[in-house]
Amino acid sequence: MTTEKKILLRDSFYAAVIFAVVFGIIETYMVSIPFAAVTAPIGGVLFGVFIYFFAGSKTVAKQTSINSNGEEIILSGRANHFKGAEAVGGKLYLFKGRLEFKSHGFNIQNHEQCIDIASITGVTLYNSLGIIPNGLQITTKDGKVEKFVINGRKHWKEEIEKLQA
Incomplete structure (x- = not known):
């Protein structure tokens, strides 16, 4: 398995x-x-x-797959991306130069989100609902804050910070 x-x-x-x-x-x-x-x-x-x-399911896997254009995917995993009050389900990918989220089609707010690693000013951990240790918060140079729920958030944080160095 x-x-x-x-x-x-x-x-x-x-x-x-x-x-x-x-x-x-x-x-x-x-x-x-x-x-x-x-x-x-x-x-x-x-x-x-x-x-x-x-x-x-294969349907969710197909809907959340992205074309990496031969670029190495450093990390990937199921994730939720907060858009307002909705935790949009999908998959998060980490590449050398960007962090990319792609939602599956069973959400109200389907979308893709791409964040350049160079634009990230902060990567912090937070607890969903104040108690569940699964949140990853990304802050960008323009002051935007993007929140994700993901497995292995500490590993994601470390890998993003490595790419920023």
């Missing part, structure tokens, strides 16, 4: 557990504890399976 598949499996498991817990709490207050004890785990498993097959 590839590393990317292992990460997808792990993330799908976490999504399933979080969904089951939240769903269970809601059902406990709306229906009953015995009902929640049965349906929340089932809902969590179904949600996790859906996430696994959706994020790992």
Whole structure:
């Protein structure tokens, strides 16, 4: 099993557990504890399976692929890019001279974002929702701040900073 598949499996498991817990709490207050004890785990498993097959689908892979024109891709991975309140799902790529995001077609705000490494003035880590350590914040010379949610954010930060040196 590839590393990317292992990460997808792990993330799908976490999504399933979080969904089951939240769903269970809601059902406990709306229906009953015995009902929640049965349906929340089932809902969590179904949600996790859906996430696994959706994020790992050929359709999403095709929609988020980019033409590198023979240029080496240093890093790539599934990511969310914040556009206003929406966390747009897609894939983030790091090349020698740029950081590029491409969304998949199942978002409201489909887009591509390209940031030149030379225009980056800051790379910082942040926690999504204030508690989840998965955020990467890029600040550019023109004062724009771009936020991404990505696996291995420390590694991404290190690699971007290497390219800036």
